[in-house]
Amino acid sequence: MKTSSVFIAVLALFAAGCAAHNSVIDPAPVSASNSIAARPVDGASSDSGTGTLTVGIRLNGEASIIDSRYGFILGYFKGKTSTTSQVVVLPMGRNVKFQNEDGFAQHTASFLGDATRNSAPWPTTFTGSGVPAPRGTAIGTPGFSSGVLAFGQRSALYTTGAPGFYMFGCFFHYVSDEMRTVIIVR
Numbered sequence: 301m302k303t304s305s306v307f308i309a310v311l312a313l314f315a316a317g318c319a320a321h322n323s324v325i326d327p328a329p330v331s332a333s334n335s336i337a338a339r340p341v342d343g344a345s346s347d348s349g350t351g352t353l354t355v356g357i358r359l360n361g362e363a364s365i366i367d368s369r370y371g372f373i374l375g376y377f378k379g380k381t382s383t384t385s386q387v388v389v390l391p392m393g394r395n396v397k398f399q400n401e402d403g404f405a406q407h408t409a410s411f412l413g414d415a416t417r418n419s420a421p422w423p424t425t426f427t428g429s430g431v432p433a434p435r436g437t438a439i440g441t442p443g444f445s446s447g448v449l450a451f452g453q454r455s456a457l458y459t460t461g462a463p464g465f466y467m468f469g470c471f472f473h474y475v476s477d478e479m480r481t482v483i484i485v486r
Contacts, residue, residue, distance in 0.1 A: 352457065353396040355388055355483070356380045357449065358406045359473055367482075370420040376409065376481035377469060389484045390460045396439060397457055400449035407479070408471040409455070411444040413466035415482045422467065422480065430471035432456060439483065440466045460485045
C-alpha cells in the first residue's frame with residue numbers, strides 16, 4: 301500500500317512538472333520518418349496606427365516548441381499575448397521593437413549569429429551582447445541587442461533590415477534555460 305502511494309505521488313509530481321514546462325509540437329508531419337515539428341509564425345503584431353511590429357519576450361509560463369529545422373525554441377513570440385514560443389517571421393525593412401512580457405525576470409533579445417534556411421548552429425555559450433544597440437539598428441547586425449528589458453518594458457525602435465535567418469537569445473537565460481529563437485526576415 302505504501303509503495304503504491306509513493307508511486308502515485310511521484311507520478312503526480314512528474315505530470316505537474318511536465319505541465320509547467322510544456323513543449324508544444326505542431327501535429328503536421330514533416331518527413332517520411334514521422335518526425336513532428338512546429339511551423340514558423342508569419343509576422344508579429346503591429347501597434348495600431350504606427351505599423352511597428354512587436355516581438356514579445358517571456359520565459360515564465362511560456363511553452364517551448366521543437367522546430368524541425370532549428371530545434372528547441374523558447375521565450376520569443378509574435379505580439380504581446382502568446383504563451384507559445386515561436387520561430388518569428390518578419391517582413392524586411394519594417395520597424396520592430398521587443399517587449400518583455402514576463403512578470404518575474406529581465407530579458408534581452410540579442411543577436412547570436414546567422415542561421416540558415418534549414419538549421420541553426422546554436423553556440424554552446426551566450427555569444428551576444430546585453431548592451432542596447434543604437435535606435436534604428438538592423439536586428440541582424442552583429443552585436444545587436446535590445447538591451448536589458450524589465451517587465452513591461454519596450455526596447456528602442458529598430459529595423460528588421462535585410463532578409464536573413466538570425467539566431468537570437470537572452471543574455472540571462474540562454475545557457476540556463478535555452479531561451480532562444482530564430483527570427484526570419486523576408
